[in-house]
Amino acid sequence: MKRILSLVAAVAVSLFVATEASAQFGVVFGLTSSSVKMSETDAISLYHAGLTGKVNLGAGFALQPSLLYQVKGANVGHLDTASEEDFKLKTGFVELPLSIQWGPRFAAFRPFVFGEPFIGYRVSSTDKGNATFQDWARQAKNKFEYGFGVGGGLEIADHLQLSAQWFNNLGKMFDESAGASMESLERLKNFQGIKFSLAILF
Numbered sequence: 001m002k003r004i005l006s007l008v009a010a011v012a013v014s015l016f017v018a019t020e021a022s023a024q025f026g027v028v029f030g031l032t033s034s035s036v037k038m039s040e041t042d043a044i045s046l047y048h049a050g051l052t053g054k055v056n057l058g059a060g061f062a063l064q065p066s067l068l069y070q071v072k073g074a075n076v077g078h079l080d081t082a083s084e085e086d087f088k089l090k091t092g093f094v095e096l097p098l099s100i101q102w103g104p105r106f107a108a109f110r111p112f113v114f115g116e117p118f119i120g121y122r123v124s125s126t127d128k129g130n131a132t133f134q135d136w137a138r139q140a141k142n143k144f145e146y147g148f149g150v151g152g153g154l155e156i157a158d159h160l161q162l163s164a165q166w167f168n169n170l171g172k173m174f175d176e177s178a179g180a181s182m183e184s185l186e187r188l189k190n191f192q193g194i195k196f197s198l199a200i201l202f
Contacts, residue, residue, distance in 0.1 A: 024158070026201035028052040028066055029101065034193030035174070036074040036089065043193060046071040048095075052199050062112075070120060072169075072191045080113040086124060087129035089188075093120035093145055099141065103155070110155040120145040141172040147171075149195070161199035168192045 035041045050068035057063065071091035088146035096119050103112025122143060127137045147170045153163030169190040 013105055023053060023055045024201040025051070025053040026159075026199055028068070028161075028197055028199040030195060030197035032070065032072060032193060033193045033194050034072040034074060036076065037189035037192055041077065042075040042076050044073045044090075046073055046090070046197065048197070050095075052201070054201060060102050060104050060112075062099075062101040062173040063099060064114075066095075066097050066099070067095065068095045069093075069123075069159075071124075072193070074191065076188060085129065087133050088127060090126045091141060091191075092126075094123050095120035095145075097149070108157045110158075111152070112155065113152045114150070114163075114165075116149040116167075118145075118147060118149065118153070118167075137174075142171070142173060142175050145169055145171070145190075151195075153197075159201050161197070161201065163195075163197045163199070165195045165197070166193075167195060170190035195198070 027049075028051070030047050032046045033043045034046065035043040048068050049069040050066055050070075052064060052066040054062055054064040066197045070093045071090065072093065073088060076087050076089060078084075097116050099114045099119070101112045101114040103110050122141060123140055125138045127134050129137075130133065147168050149165045149167035151163055151165030153161055155161045165168070169192060171190060173188060173190045
């Protein structure tokens with residue numbers, strides 16, 4: 001909870017600074033390829049989209065908070081059941097990331113690296129599998145998520161950003177108090193993966 005409150009406070013401060021300093025606002029969207037931290041799972045490609053804003057701090061530094069609808073998922077296979085159908089997790093979050101960037105400017109180009117803590121709240125769960133899997137996954141998934149990402153990108157002419165990021169959800173995907181009606185589900189960990197994003201700043 002302290003981590004969540006700290007990130008919310010940081011985003012609030014950055015938005016306040018944005019109103020007082022030179023800032024840009026825009027839209028961001030892209031591809032999210034995620035899996036869960038278990039060797040038998042496969043990544044699936046989903047998406048993210050939302051609003052973003054960038055505050056230049058000087059000396060190559062910038063803050064860029066965003067408000068996203070972020071969809072993460074994974075193909076978790078048969079989970080040692082007799083089912084012939086692969087089970088798939090698919091979860092939609094309202095996500096609040098804060099990108100902390102640094103990069104030098106070369107004429108119209110600004111390559112940059114960044115670290116990005118994030119928090120999120122689950123708003124949808126459209127899992128695929130048998131009824132037992134779907135019911136348990138929907139009930140047992142934690143509503144809150146948090147984690148971090150690292151990556152790099154290229155800003156062009158102050159208005160177009162291309163970026164790639166590796167992200168890692170921390171904490172647990174499932175609430176242990178919900179109990180597992182399928183033994184294999186207890187082995188599932190949280191999401192991790194890569195994101196490719198395009199941001200248009202105005």
